[in-house]
Amino acid sequence: MNEQGEILVIHRLLDEQILDSEGKRCGRVDDIELQGSPPRITALLVGEGLYPRRVPKRLRGLARRLAGPERWGANALRVPWERVDRIDATLHLCCKAEELGLGEGDDPERWMVRRLPWN
Amino acid sequence: MKSILKIALGIIAALGGFLDIGDLVFNTQAGALFRYDLLWAVALGTLGIAVYAEMCGRVAAVTGRPVFDVIRMRLGFGPGLVALVASTVVNLLTVAAELGGLAIILQLLFDAEFSLFVVLAAIGLVIVVALLPFGGIERIFGYCGLMMIVFVATAVHQSPDWGEVAHGFIPSLSSSKLYLYFVVGVFAAALMPYEVHFYSSGAVEEGWDKSSLRENRLNAAIGYALGGVLACALVVVSGYLFHPLGVEPGDLGTVALPAQGAYGETGLLLALGGMMFCVGGAAIDSSFSASYNLAQFLGWEWGRYRGPKIAPRFTVSWLIFLFLAMLIVLSGINPVEITEYSVVFAVVALPMTYLPILMIAGDRSFMGEHANGRISTTLGWVYFALIVVLAVAAVPLLLMTNGGGG
Amino acid sequence: MHGRRRPGIAAALVVLGIFLCLFPGCGDLSRDELNRGVESLSALAAQGELIANGVARDATKSTYTRVMAKTLGGEAEHEAEKLADAEPEATVKSERNAAVHVAAELADLFSELQTFPGDEHHGVLVEKHMGEVKEQADAIVARLTGEPAK
Numbered sequence: 001m002n003e004q005g006e007i008l009v010i011h012r013l014l015d016e017q018i019l020d021s022e023g024k025r026c027g028r029v030d031d032i033e034l035q036g037s038p039p040r041i042t043a044l045l046v047g048e049g050l051y052p053r054r055v056p057k058r059l060r061g062l063a064r065r066l067a068g069p070e071r072w073g074a075n076a077l078r079v080p081w082e083r084v085d086r087i088d089a090t091l092h093l094c095c096k097a098e099e100l101g102l103g104e105g106d107d108p109e110r111w112m113v114r115r116l117p118w119n
Numbered sequence: 120m121k122s123i124l125k126i127a128l129g130i131i132a133a134l135g136g137f138l139d140i141g142d143l144v145f146n147t148q149a150g151a152l153f154r155y156d157l158l159w160a161v162a163l164g165t166l167g168i169a170v171y172a173e174m175c176g177r178v179a180a181v182t183g184r185p186v187f188d189v190i191r192m193r194l195g196f197g198p199g200l201v202a203l204v205a206s207t208v209v210n211l212l213t214v215a216a217e218l219g220g221l222a223i224i225l226q227l228l229f230d231a232e233f234s235l236f237v238v239l240a241a242i243g244l245v246i247v248v249a250l251l252p253f254g255g256i257e258r259i260f261g262y263c264g265l266m267m268i269v270f271v272a273t274a275v276h277q278s279p280d281w282g283e284v285a286h287g288f289i290p291s292l293s294s295s296k297l298y299l300y301f302v303v304g305v306f307a308a309a310l311m312p313y314e315v316h317f318y319s320s321g322a323v324e325e326g327w328d329k330s331s332l333r334e335n336r337l338n339a340a341i342g343y344a345l346g347g348v349l350a351c352a353l354v355v356v357s358g359y360l361f362h363p364l365g366v367e368p369g370d371l372g373t374v375a376l377p378a379q380g381a382y383g384e385t386g387l388l389l390a391l392g393g394m395m396f397c398v399g400g401a402a403i404d405s406s407f408s409a410s411y412n413l414a415q416f417l418g419w420e421w422g423r424y425r426g427p428k429i430a431p432r433f434t435v436s437w438l439i440f441l442f443l444a445m446l447i448v449l450s451g452i453n454p455v456e457i458t459e460y461s462v463v464f465a466v467v468a469l470p471m472t473y474l475p476i477l478m479i480a481g482d483r484s485f486m487g488e489h490a491n492g493r494i495s496t497t498l499g500w501v502y503f504a505l506i507v508v509l510a511v512a513a514v515p516l517l518l519m520t521n522g523g524g525g
Numbered sequence: 526m527h528g529r530r531r532p533g534i535a536a537a538l539v540v541l542g543i544f545l546c547l548f549p550g551c552g553d554l555s556r557d558e559l560n561r562g563v564e565s566l567s568a569l570a571a572q573g574e575l576i577a578n579g580v581a582r583d584a585t586k587s588t589y590t591r592v593m594a595k596t597l598g599g600e601a602e603h604e605a606e607k608l609a610d611a612e613p614e615a616t617v618k619s620e621r622n623a624a625v626h627v628a629a630e631l632a633d634l635f636s637e638l639q640t641f642p643g644d645e646h647h648g649v650l651v652e653k654h655m656g657e658v659k660e661q662a663d664a665i666v667a668r669l670t671g672e673p674a675k
Contacts, residue, residue: 015191015199017184017418024429028191028418046418054196089182089485105432106420230588364571365564369600372593376575383584391589 017090018046018079018102026103029091030054033078041081044091046102049075077101126334130342132261137346138353139401140220140371141213141308141462143394144455146350147368148523149301150357155279155287158351160302162288164309165347167505170498171310171473173339174480174491175319180327180335181489185319186476187415193475203416205468210313210409212461214444217402218244219454223371224395234449241445244403245438253324253423260400266393270352273381277359284355300516300523303509304459307466309350310506313408314401316472320411324424332489369455406444410437456522463517467510470503477503554611554621560669562608563624563662569601570631570659577638577655580648590642598635604628620665627662634658 016029031045031053049070052063070076077100085094097103149157179185184192187206191199222236229236248256293299322331356377361368368374371394378390407423410433414421420430427434448454477499481491491499517523576593579585605628613621634651641647 015196017188017192017415025418025420030196048417051196055200056197089184103420106430227589227592228586230592360575364568366568366571367565370593370596372589372596373572375589376572379579379585379589380575383579383582384586387579387585387589 012087013041013044013091016087018044018093019090020093020097020102021085021095022097024097024103026093026097026106027077043081044079044084045076046079047074047076073101126337128258129334129338130345131265132258133338133342134345134349135261135264135267136257136397136400136404137343138264138267138349138397139213139308139311139314139405140216140398140454140458141311141465142350142353143220143371143374143397144368144458145301145304145308145462146353147357147361147374149305150354150359151361151366151368153298153301154358154362155284155355156291156298157301157305158284158287158354159290160305161309161350161354162347163290163505164306165343165350167306167310167502168314169339169343170495170502171315171476172318172343173336174476174495174499175315176322176327176335176338177332177489178476178480178486179319179322180331181329181486182479183323183328184479185323185411185415186316186472187412189479190472190475191416193479194471198471199416202468202471203412205464205471206312206316206412207409209461209465209468210405210412211440211444211447212457212464213311213313213405214402214409214440215447216454216458216461217398217405218441218444219448219457220371220398221395221402222448223454224391224398227372227375228391228395237445237448240399240402241441244399244406244441248403248423248437253321256403256423257321257400260396260403263396264393264400266389267349267352267397269378269382269386269389269393270349270356273378273386274352274355274359276381277356277377279355279359287354296516296519297523299512300520303466303513303516304462304523305354306509307462307469307513309347310469311405311462311465312469312472313405313465316408316411317404320407320415320422324422326424329489371455402444406437406440409440410434459517459522463513466506466513469506470510473503473506554608554613554617556614556617556669558611559608559613559617559621559624560666562604563620563627563665563669566601566604566624566628566631567659567662567666569597569604570655570662572597573631573635573638574652574655574659577634577648577652580638580642581645581652582648583645587642591639594635594638594642598632598639601628601631601635605632617669620669623661623665627658627665630654630658 014029014032017025018027018029020026027046029044030047030050032041033043033045034040035042047070048067049072051067052060055063068075072078079093079100079102083093083095083100085092093100146161149160175186178189187199187203190202193199194202218237218240221240222233225236225240226233247259251259292302322335325331327335353374357368357374360366360377360380361373366373374394375387375390379387382389411421413419413436414430414433419432421433422430425433447457477491479485480499481496483490573594576585576590576597580587580590605625608621608628609625611621634654637647638651
């Protein structure tokens with residue numbers, strides 16, 4: 001992958017909305033994991049724990065205190081590149097969000113939404 | 120035939136939902152202070168929102184991406200976050216203003232304690248949103264907002280010098296800081312960003328795709344244009360009645376006075392009723408907008424069409440925004456004052472959310488054949504320049520005129 | 526140490542005193558400020574006239590009248606207090622007193638509307654009095670703006 005292609009991919013890939021195989025929104029691409037030489041995308045990284053990486057250096061300390069430390073598996077998740085199905089207007093995964101631990105913030109059990117009167 | 124009816128109904132809903140408390144406050148004051156001289160600014164703002172909304176609607180229909188989805192993608196995380204924080208603050212102020220306005224109008228109709236109506240109004244809005252689907256919410260508030268047509272009738276009934284009124288559509292600038300403040304205010308009240316953010320997310324809620332592009336264009340061209348007529352009517356009736364008397368409409372109830380003068384109790388009830396649905400609908404639109412922006416930026420599930428089970432964070436954030444707005448109103452700040460701040464800050468934040476949409480709407484790699492044509496591009500960039508000028512001038516003018524107090 | 530600090534404190538107090546005296550409401554009520562106050566009274570009276578007219582014709586809703594009368598009456602009272610509390614410049618002293626009188630009358634009229642929001646007879650009277658009060662206010666404005674500066 002040449003440099004031009006790389007830059008284009010990151011432009012389209014970073015901050016992209018992620019949909020799982022059922023069309024459920026389950027986060028955005030908060031960071032990208034590159035490995036090897038020439039660098040290849042090995043995984044997408046998703047989660048609030050990654051936000052401090054994205055802010056300017058001076059604010060990083062404050063952001064870290066607000067977002068908490070990077071806890072892999074909790075607020076920072078790794079989506080292997082193989083799980084990506086296709087990219088059009090959004091990024092589509094080829095599996096369900098639960099399998100990767102994505103979108104847990106919207107888990108209805110967590111919010112006890114069933115208790116609400118109209119459910 | 121069915122699609123024509125559907126489009127017509129959509130236009131009617133857009134028309135009825137066009138005005139909010141910012142328009143009520145600023146247009147009435149503009150008429151009272153400057154008679155018909157600011158009609159051109161109302162028209163300019165109306166065209167602006169038509170341009171902006173059409174672009175947002177087109178982007179949402181073609182790509183399925185509403186505004187804050189686009190903003191994070193286009194501006195990146197850092198600048199996008201700044202835009203999000205600014206939008207959220209503005210939206211929160213707006214919800215508070217609309218909720219407070221709704222409580223005032225309820226008070227004018229039913230005369231009880233203001234704080235009681237604030238709480239009742241908030242609860243009422245939650246019930247409406249819980250019971251109705253997205254389209255139903257928009258239609259109810261949109262159709263009932265049509266009662267505002269009583270202001271157009273009042274203007275005709277008053278029989279002003281139409282030549283003078285027409286003259287007001289010719290742009291004129293004055294060195295008076297108060298005049299310039301109202302140019303910004305009237306324009307900004309017409310071009311409130313939450314309306315456009317809501318419109319673009321609403322496009323996704325209603326399942327718009329490329330076949331909806333015609334509907335989008337007609338909503339903008341006809342629905343908003345007619346909405347502009349309503350906005351102008353506010354200026355005209357206020358200018359005719361209040362300007363010669365030197366009345367300074369600082370209270371929401373004063374807005375309805377011309378309709379009462381022309382058509383008695385019926386006119387008053389239509390005016391207050393129309394105002395109630397305009398402001399109530401706007402409270403829903405602006406609070407939804409705050410939640411849409413947050414959820415879209417962070418990648419959560421969102422949308423009334425998803426429901427609380429699939430989008431619980433979106434739903435809870437909406438309730439929290441409404442609650443916070445309620446607290447702001449209950450703190451005792453005059454809703455009319457909150458309105459003035461929300462409108463001024465909205466125009467300051469406007470360039471941040473307008474520019475990414477303008478860029479995406481013109482980007483062929485996203486929009487394909489539906490990218491901005493020459494007219495849209497020109498209009499889009501002209502308005503961007505205009506918006507930047509107003510955004511820079513807004514806060515200084517607010518301070519120099521002591522919040523429009525002169 | 527002490528001796529060196531005292532003049533500093535005295536100077537600060539003088540500056541503070543001057544600063545406080547420049548604050549509105551604490552200093553002299555100027556002709557312009559009084560003029561603005563009376564103009565707002567005239568505007569309130571005009572609104573009151575319109576509202577009372579609605580009552581007189583039985584062409585309005587009593588809740589609307591009551592709430593508007595309460596709001597506007599409160600504004601008139603507030604203006605009355607503001608004008609009464611301030612120290613007027615010598616040249617506008619009589620106008621200030623007249624303005625306070627007008628504001629108080631206005632507050633009374635609004636209070637009447639609040640008490641009898643549906644009574645047409647009261648509406649007719651209040652409308653008439655509101656008109657008179659407005660004329661009084663306008664007359665004060667004329668005296669303030671027409672009077673030659675001393």
